[in-house]
Amino acid sequence: MTETSAFRTDRYELTMVDAAIQSGTANRECMFEAFARRLPAGRRYGIVAGTGRLLDLIRDFRFGDAELDWLRDNNVVRPPTLDWLADYSFSGNIWGYREGDAYFPGSPLIQVDGTFAECVVLETLILSVLNYDSAVASAAARMVSVSLGRPLAEMGSRRTGEHSAVAAARAAYIAGFASTSNLEAGRSWGIPTMGTAAHSFTLLHDTEEDAFRAQVDAFGASTTLLVDTYNIERGIELAVSVAGTGLGSIRIDSGDLPTVAAAARAQLDSLGAVNTQITVTSDLDEYSIAALSASPVDAFGVGTSLVTGSGAPAAGMVYKLVAHKNAADEWVSVAKTAASKASVGGRKSALRLLDASGTAREEIVMVATDGPAPAPAAHEPSVSGATERSLLVPLMEAGVLDERYLGAAGTRLAREQNAAAMRELPIDAFRLGRGDTVIPTVYR
Amino acid sequence: MTETSAFRTDRYELTMVDAAIQSGTANRECMFEAFARRLPAGRRYGIVAGTGRLLDLIRDFRFGDAELDWLRDNNVVRPPTLDWLADYSFSGNIWGYREGDAYFPGSPLIQVDGTFAECVVLETLILSVLNYDSAVASAAARMVSVSLGRPLAEMGSRRTGEHSAVAAARAAYIAGFASTSNLEAGRSWGIPTMGTAAHSFTLLHDTEEDAFRAQVDAFGASTTLLVDTYNIERGIELAVSVAGTGLGSIRIDSGDLPTVAAAARAQLDSLGAVNTQITVTSDLDEYSIAALSASPVDAFGVGTSLVTGSGAPAAGMVYKLVAHKNAADEWVSVAKTAASKASVGGRKSALRLLDASGTAREEIVMVATDGPAPAPAAHEPSVSGATERSLLVPLMEAGVLDERYLGAAGTRLAREQNAAAMRELPIDAFRLGRGDTVIPTVYR
Numbered sequence: 001m002t003e004t005s006a007f008r009t010d011r012y013e014l015t016m017v018d019a020a021i022q023s024g025t026a027n028r029e030c031m032f033e034a035f036a037r038r039l040p041a042g043r044r045y046g047i048v049a050g051t052g053r054l055l056d057l058i059r060d061f062r063f064g065d066a067e068l069d070w071l072r073d074n075n076v077v078r079p080p081t082l083d084w085l086a087d088y089s090f091s092g093n094i095w096g097y098r099e100g101d102a103y104f105p106g107s108p109l110i111q112v113d114g115t116f117a118e119c120v121v122l123e124t125l126i127l128s129v130l131n132y133d134s135a136v137a138s139a140a141a142r143m144v145s146v147s148l149g150r151p152l153a154e155m156g157s158r159r160t161g162e163h164s165a166v167a168a169a170r171a172a173y174i175a176g177f178a179s180t181s182n183l184e185a186g187r188s189w190g191i192p193t194m195g196t197a198a199h200s201f202t203l204l205h206d207t208e209e210d211a212f213r214a215q216v217d218a219f220g221a222s223t224t225l226l227v228d229t230y231n232i233e234r235g236i237e238l239a240v241s242v243a244g245t246g247l248g249s250i251r252i253d254s255g256d257l258p259t260v261a262a263a264a265r266a267q268l269d270s271l272g273a274v275n276t277q278i279t280v281t282s283d284l285d286e287y288s289i290a291a292l293s294a295s296p297v298d299a300f301g302v303g304t305s306l307v308t309g310s311g312a313p314a315a316g317m318v319y320k321l322v323a324h325k326n327a328a329d330e331w332v333s334v335a336k337t338a339a340s341k342a343s344v345g346g347r348k349s350a351l352r353l354l355d356a357s358g359t360a361r362e363e364i365v366m367v368a369t370d371g372p373a374p375a376p377a378a379h380e381p382s383v384s385g386a387t388e389r390s391l392l393v394p395l396m397e398a399g400v401l402d403e404r405y406l407g408a409a410g411t412r413l414a415r416e417q418n419a420a421a422m423r424e425l426p427i428d429a430f431r432l433g434r435g436d437t438v439i440p441t442v443y444r
Numbered sequence: 445m446t447e448t449s450a451f452r453t454d455r456y457e458l459t460m461v462d463a464a465i466q467s468g469t470a471n472r473e474c475m476f477e478a479f480a481r482r483l484p485a486g487r488r489y490g491i492v493a494g495t496g497r498l499l500d501l502i503r504d505f506r507f508g509d510a511e512l513d514w515l516r517d518n519n520v521v522r523p524p525t526l527d528w529l530a531d532y533s534f535s536g537n538i539w540g541y542r543e544g545d546a547y548f549p550g551s552p553l554i555q556v557d558g559t560f561a562e563c564v565v566l567e568t569l570i571l572s573v574l575n576y577d578s579a580v581a582s583a584a585a586r587m588v589s590v591s592l593g594r595p596l597a598e599m600g601s602r603r604t605g606e607h608s609a610v611a612a613a614r615a616a617y618i619a620g621f622a623s624t625s626n627l628e629a630g631r632s633w634g635i636p637t638m639g640t641a642a643h644s645f646t647l648l649h650d651t652e653e654d655a656f657r658a659q660v661d662a663f664g665a666s667t668t669l670l671v672d673t674y675n676i677e678r679g680i681e682l683a684v685s686v687a688g689t690g691l692g693s694i695r696i697d698s699g700d701l702p703t704v705a706a707a708a709r710a711q712l713d714s715l716g717a718v719n720t721q722i723t724v725t726s727d728l729d730e731y732s733i734a735a736l737s738a739s740p741v742d743a744f745g746v747g748t749s750l751v752t753g754s755g756a757p758a759a760g761m762v763y764k765l766v767a768h769k770n771a772a773d774e775w776v777s778v779a780k781t782a783a784s785k786a787s788v789g790g791r792k793s794a795l796r797l798l799d800a801s802g803t804a805r806e807e808i809v810m811v812a813t814d815g816p817a818p819a820p821a822a823h824e825p826s827v828s829g830a831t832e833r834s835l836l837v838p839l840m841e842a843g844v845l846d847e848r849y850l851g852a853a854g855t856r857l858a859r860e861q862n863a864a865a866m867r868e869l870p871i872d873a874f875r876l877g878r879g880d881t882v883i884p885t886v887y888r
Contacts, residue, residue, distance in 0.1 A: 007605065007609065007627045007628040007631060008601065008606040008607070008626070008627075008628055009601075009626075009627050009628075009705075010599070010601055010602070010625040010639050011626075011627055011630075011638060011639035012625065012639030012640055012641055012642055014627070015640050015641065015662075015663070016641050016642065016644070016645045017643070018662055019645065019661075019662035019663065020645070020648065020658065022658065022661060022662045023649075023657075023658030025649060028648060030648065032644070057606070067631075069626075070627075070630075070631050071627075074630065074637070076637070090806065116644075116648050120644055120645075122627075123642070124601050124606075127603070128600035128601055128602050128603075128604065128605060128606040128609055129605070129606055131603055131604070132604055132605040133605075155454070157452065157453075157454055157568050157572055158454070158567070158568050158571035158763075159571070159572075159575055159576075160572065160575070160603070160605070160608070160757075160758065161573075161576040161577075161605055161607060161608035161611055161760040162449065162452040162501070162568075162569060162572040162573055162576075162607075163452070163605060163606075163608065164576070164604070164605035164607065164608045165568075166452065181454040181455050181568075182452070182453075182454065182455075182458065182568075183451045183454070183458070183511075183514075183515075183520075184451040184452055184453075186518065187451060187511075191715055193455045193456060193518070193520070195454050195457075195554050196456055196459050196460075197456055197458030197460050197461060197463070197764070198456055198457075198460065198564075198567070199764070200460070200476070200560075200564055200567075200764065200765035201460045201463065201464070201564075203765045203768070203778040203779070203780070204464065204469055204474065204560050204765060204768055204778075205467075205469060205703070206770050206771055207762055211608075213467075214463050214464065214467030214469065215463050217463070217466060217467065217576070218459075218462055218463035218466045218467070218674075219459070219463065228780075229780050229781070230780075230781050231781075280488045307758075308757040309757075310751075313752040313753075313757045314603040314604065314608070314748055314751075314752055316597060316748075319602075320643070320644065321643070321644035321647045321648060321810065324647070324648055326650050327650055334647040334648075335647070336643045336647070336672075336673050337673070337674050337675075396640075407587050407770065429842035431618035
């Protein structure tokens with residue numbers, strides 16, 4: 001079945017376009033904004049991810065004959081709207097936070113300006129991508145921050161939808177993971193892939209020794225042998241006897257890891273395999289990784305908790321109309337005012353206040369009342385040595401996207417941005433316990 | 445970028461094939477099984493979903509030139525393995541639970557038999573699809589069971605990856621949801637779509653009245669007006685004044701819903717709009733839906749909690765080798781025996797014991813020690829009036845899939861199966877509080 005990003009959309013976006021074409025408001029200039037009202041409970045910062053994927057999907061957001069026929073057959077919209085959709089191609093501007101940067105409640109992560117109709121139809125796609133990818137990146141960053149520099153591999157493809165798996169691998173890599181098990185993520189986004197064998201490979205052979213020998217014959221002694229199919233102690237003994245003391249690594253996927261890792265290290269050392277590394281992969285999350293700080297673990301493989309956002313599987317971002325031109329062609333700031341979901345209208349620009357040591361102290365959101373484009377923000381050092389880092393960059397201008405953010409190159413750029421953003425965060429950001437956001441959001 | 449389901453795979457599956465081709469074990473006949481060791485904490489039953497999607501993806505699981513080139517360039521596998529992958533097409537058998545059926549710990553949900561190599565490469569794809577889709581269906585079934593027959597709409601596309609959104613809509617429909625907001629789910633799977641307008645439509649217009657008038661002009665008085673952009677009471681008053689007492693429905697997306705719904709009903713009635721329905725859509729889950737049992741709510745829209753499995757975003761299924769032929773061409777049952785992740789080897793068949801009233805009492809898993817095909821199971825009423833329902837059906841035979849399970853027709857079939865399975869569950873299954881699985885799994 002052919003699919004287009006244009007149909008990964010909620011029906012109401014098209015019915016709104018339909019009604020707005022009829023009422024004459026479809027072409028009003030508008031600014032929409034994606035932001036999170038709050039972080040997931042107890043989180044101190046969030047990480048923006050998905051932007052590079054999103055730009056590609058927005059470029060491909062077109063309604064072909066198959067889509068138009070389906071909309072006509074199902075009476076979703078009327079003929080003038082079908083004509084408008086047939087010609088659709090986003091021609092407005094998109095500004096946004098750099099992919100990989102940190103964000104806080106109210107950070108104006110994506111700003112989309114254009115006509116109402118061309119902006120509103122992107123709502124679902126923008127949120128699907130940002131909410132999932134940022135949820136994974138935000139969880140990944142916490143895991144990386146407690147790994148003490150030891151490499152983390154993303155191995156969660158089997159615990160999330162088969163396409164989300166690829167996005168999750170990418171988001172984890174942006175947030176500092178070293179590699180992924182997912183082949184498509186390797187191909188599409190240039191992420192290093194890893195993986196050698198599962199328990200089924202050991203079980204397939206008549207003996208564990210046969211299995212280890214087959215694997216070492218195939219990949220050499222530098223491979224990783226999975227030693228916990230039957231009995232870990234016996235597995236390690238066999239692994240070293242088959243591969244020799246040059247065995248690259250053992251993998252342990254079960255048991256109480258601090259105990260098991262310590263015993264495995266002692267056994268490997270006693271067998272002379274002093275350079276053989278230990279990789280652990282059993283239901284890890286940021287808490288269990290932190291609990292292995294003092295353990296002789298050389299690498300981690302993380303699955304379920306990573307790709308499900310470690311308790312926060314959606315980042316909670318929303319996409320709201322914040323300003324539009326009215327019947328008199330004047331810009332008007334708008335916001336929902338109903339209980340519990342009020343938001344701040346008006347176009348925004350955003351700065352991160354850094355103190356003289358380069359540490360983030362405030363997320364500054366400046367609210368304007370006119371014009372659609374975010375004003376360039378000041379960057380000057382103040383008397384105190386503080387600086388203000390401008391957070392918004394142009395991603396698409398007049399429908400043309402900035403190619404630097406796409407593909408493997410864009411993914412690497414986001415990974416670098418993430419590393420820089422993490423260095424700016426106050427040390428309190430890295431406490432795993434529940435707490436408030438690590439810097440306040442200040443509106444000016 | 446062209447993608448194939450074959451690359452939504454963990455690298456280790458291909459390296460296992462590579463080593464097994466070299467060691468001569470790649471063509472050993474094997475049986476793999478997908479099952480859940482346990483249900484998510486506190487859940488009493490699970491719902492199988494994803495099967496219809498999965499069969500399509502297995503049929504399309506092919507390695508094209510682009511994939512083979514990438515594997516060669518990245519030295520993932522050797523030339524004999526590349527040749528084997530180039531010819532790959534699954535030619536074995538797959539048996540499984542009917543999509544939409546209930547499952548319990550240890551239920552043999554999917555059984556795959558064929559050569560080691562052809563079965564092992566499907567691991568990630570099978571688990572990605574089943575784990576996500578079943579997580580959503582299992583959450584959806586709980587919501588449906590407390591909705592007292594009032595329709596539920598799936599509106600969570602924006603809270604999960606853009607492809608998972610389509611799968612989530614399908615899984616929710618199988619578990620009894622009435623409709624979805626997602627257009628691709630409507631097109632691909634024949635699910636009724638719904639949706640009219642967001643707050644942005646109201647905010648776009650110079651007044652709320654202008655917005656309501658535009659919508660009623662476009663869609664008639666039977667439309668659903670979103671009344672909580674500014675003030676609900678004023679919104680309802682305006683809605684009825686614009687649309688008349690024939691207004692189809694109002695939607696409320698904020699506030700304390702039991703209070704707000706009661707006030708809205710009273711106001712609508714006092715305005716004479718006695719047939720105008722009330723739809724609520726604010727951060728609902730099974731608990732808040734249950735809390736609205738006595739409220740005058742006519743329909744629910746559910747987003748985040750549904751598409752993220754309501755606290756259990758992955759169903760926890762694993763895919764394990766349970767039996768294979770050894771060097772002497774004899775069937776051997778196998779299982780990992782290491783701590784905390786031991787499983788039951790051997791091929792299985794499965795029955796659900798129903799008492800004389802047709803209520804499920806036991807999940808019976810029969811373990812055999814020879815042969816790959818599940819034995820047909822007895823179905824006879826016993827003296828007590830109890831029956832045993834056979835749970836496994838053939839999905840693919842010698843690589844040919846049963847077309848009845850595909851597309852919109854297969855989705856409807858799964859929805860019917862789910863309705864039947866839910867009627868069999870003991871009443872305790874529908875308690876929302878945490879508890880044990882509602883029937884025990886018994887091994888014979």
